[in-house]
Amino acid sequence: MAQAAPNVSSAKSKVFFGFALVIIVFVLGVFLTFQSFNTLKTSVEELTQPKKKVRLLSRIIVEIHESENKIRRLALSNNKNPLPAFRKIVGEIDFKLDSLIEFSENNPKQLERIEKMKNLLQEKEKTFDAFIAIHEKVEEYDALEEVMDEAIQDKGIQPAKRVKIDSADGFASSGNISIPKIYKKYKGEILSYYKEYMRLNVSPQEVLEMDNLKAILENVRIKESQDVAKLTTKELDLLRKNSEITEQIRGVLGELEEEEIFIAENEKEAAKEIVEKSYIKLAIVAIIGLLISIIFIFLLISDITKSAYFRSQLLSEKQRAEKLSKAKEEFLANMSHEIRTPLNSIIGFSEQLKQTTLEEDQKEFLKAVRASSDHLLHTVNDILDFSKIEAGKLNIEKIPFSVYDVVEEVRHALKNTANQKGVQLDVSLDEVLRQPLKGDPFRLKQILINLVNNALKFTSEGFVEIEGEAIAINKSKIKVMLRVNDTGIGISKEKLKTIFDKFNQADTSTTRKFGGTGLGLSICQKLVALQKGEIAVESKLNEGTSFIVSIPYQISSKPIARASEGNTLINSGLLRGKRILVVDDDNFNILLSKTILNKWGTNATYLLGSSNALEVIKENDFDLILTDIQMPEISGLDITKFLREQSDINKASTPVIAFTANVMKDDLEQYKTVGVTDYLLKPIKEQEMFNKFIQILGIEATEGNIELTREVSEKSPMFSLNNFMGFAQNDPETLIEILSSFIQQTELNLKLLKRVIAEKDIPQISAIAHKMLNAYQSLEIKEGSKILKRFEQLESPGSWEENERLFDKLMVESKIFIPLLLAKIESLKGIKTAQNP
Secondary structure, eight states: OOOOOOOHHHHHHHHHHHHHHHHHHHHHHHHHHHHHHHHHHHHHHHHHHHHHHHHHHHHHHHHHHHHHHHHHHHHHSSOSOOHHHHHHHHHHHHHHHHHHHHHTTTOHHHHHHHHHHHHHHHHHHHHHHHHHHHHHHHHHHHHHHHHHHHHHHSSOOOOOOOOOOBTTTTEEEETTEEEEGGGGGGHHHHHHHHHHHHHTTOOTTSOOOHHHHHHHHHHHHHHHHHHHHHHHHHHHHHHHHHHHHHHHHHHHHHHHHHHHHHHHHHHHHHHHHHHHHHHHHHHHHHHHHHHHHHHHHHHHHHHHHHHHHHHHHHHHHHHHHHHHHHHHHHHHHHHHHHHHHHHHHHHHHHHHHHTSOOOHHHHHHHHHHHHHHHHHHHHHHHHHHHHHHHTTOOOOOOEEEOHHHHHHHHHHHHHHHHHHHTOEEEEEEOGGGGSOEEEOHHHHHHHHHHHHHHHHHTOSSSEEEEEEEEEEEETTEEEEEEEEEEOSSOOOHHHHTTTTSTTOOSOHHHHHHHOOOSOHHHHHHHHHHHTTOEEEEEEETTTEEEEEEEEEEEEOSSOOOOOOSSOOOOOGGGSTTOEEEEEESOHHHHHHHHHHHHHHTOEEEEEESSTTHHHHHHHOOOSEEEEESOOSSSOHHHHHHHHHTOSOHHHHTOOEEEEEOOOOHHHHHHHHHHTOOEEEESSOOHHHHHHHHHHHHTOOOOHHHHHHHHHHHOBOSSOBOHHHHHHHTTOHHHHHHHHHHHHHHHHHHHHHHHHHHHHTOHHHHHHHHHHHHHHHHHTTOHHHHHHHHHHHTOOSOOOHHHHHHHHHHHHHHHHHHHHHHHHHHHHHHHHHHHHOO
């Protein structure tokens, strides 16, 4: 089973989805990395902060320890005022505690402990103050002890003069004795003792007994010793309290340190956990990204593999399609050749037979043969055109032309068909359509002929009308709107949807009744599309149909290159004596060519088959060679190559006309590349062959022939001689006889018609009108033809006044064109005299 072709949009979706996933994974990885980095940064900051706190705590502990030593040294030193130094030490510790508070703002317990340490420091400061005060007292007592010891050891106390207390030297003066400053506490007792001594009127010479003084001093020392003991005890209590405070501070600091170490450990573990989680997240993202990449790469490789497979399949199918297309083209070329070759004989001999004298029934038989062959030719052309369109080998030309001229050509080509069916063919065009446009007139004509032919085919009464208007797009471009309307059988709504499908007709019975391949409308649609236009259809069953064609055209700035009006009518004298070689493998084509060329008076050589062609060409000189292309022995192209290779320049330059049934453009171009001068497509009409011959041979028409051509190409407002000139084969004498006979018969028939109308003889009226109608139509006498057509179809008398009025109109018209025809006869007699002096 063949694999389904890959969906391009699906592959694009996969690529887009894969890249989107890769981008998402990348963004997610960047986001997680950034998030992990921020978390790690925060953790590092938090880990760094406890280390700072621990270091600060350690410094505080060390400083407290050092402060103890400093305090001891201060206490033991001779510094009389150690408090400032102590407060400085405490201040430094307090400052560090304030710094510690900044690190512990988010930890209420730590703040509480730090506050407790600050309080303990304050208490320690107070304790130290008290200790210093007691210590000073103890030192005073120690000094007193030393003085008293000295006093006890002396012989007596020497009286002294009364002096004032001098704080500068450390003595207080009182009366005539001096008291050491350190004994001012005992000043009262000493003074009391001194007064008692003076009251007893001790003489200055008497010596105070040391025993009494010693007793006094001993009492003082005992009391002082008691005070010192109390102070020492208090001092020890203060020292103990200071030690307790220090231990409490150390305990609080230890707790803080342990807590910080614990917090640091926890944060370290948390950071480690964050790092591990980040690693896991990044690993998951990396694994997911890797898996997605693997899947994406797998899908891409799978798609690439499939794409490569299908590409090879497509290449193979393309080559196969090209071979089939080539085979199709070859088949069509062969079929074209096989169909057109007998058609050439049928149409050619029908044309020659028409020029002979025939009975009426023979004319009808010939007309049937010609109609059938034309129909077959039209069918073949449709199939070939469709094949060329399908193969993309149909090119659209862009040359100056007039839509008005194209429509007129279509009307002129199909008016006889319309007349034969009794259908009126009308044209209504905007004047603007006369202006030069740039496009393909041949393809527009082909479209219109198809549509009008189609309309005439399905219309048995009424009219077929071609309407045209132009819609401006911009200054250099217009859209041409053409409508082909008919009053025919119409199309049902169900069939309108498929009316442009190939090999399709509105009804299968249509093919049986009216014929056709069903390709005409499909070809029209494709030809319109190739010109970037649109085609639509409107129809009502049993009422009629309208086909609307709109094609944009550029306005041409160049004038229309018009061909000469009418063909150069066949004048046998122009080709008389010309040496012509005809090579064909079909006996009927040889016979047809001989019939035509002998009639023209040529000196022609005919070869049935090409086996002797090269030898004949080598031994003889010819003015022109007419050769078939597809021949089994030597092809027409090989004959042309052989001719062009001849050393004799005159022989090598002999014109060659390819006589072919192949209509493929590539082949026609190839013919010219090989050296073929021009070609004639089968089936060939005598007029076409004559025009091609005089064109290739460069024959200039004689003065007489120019006059004759001018005469036949001229159209009076009432009639045309073109058809009669065709019958006369460009022979002035024959044309004079035809016109003279027509005038004579017309005058006679008009007299008879007048009589039978007066007698109201309907059968005779119809018979005479029928006899006159054919000649009137050949001369294209429009109004007269309409009146005679009506008389021919007369079945009931109707209004005889109307019939008489129409006859009077017919008589008036005859009185106009008969003198004109007589003038033409005289002119033709002059041409005849010029040709045969």
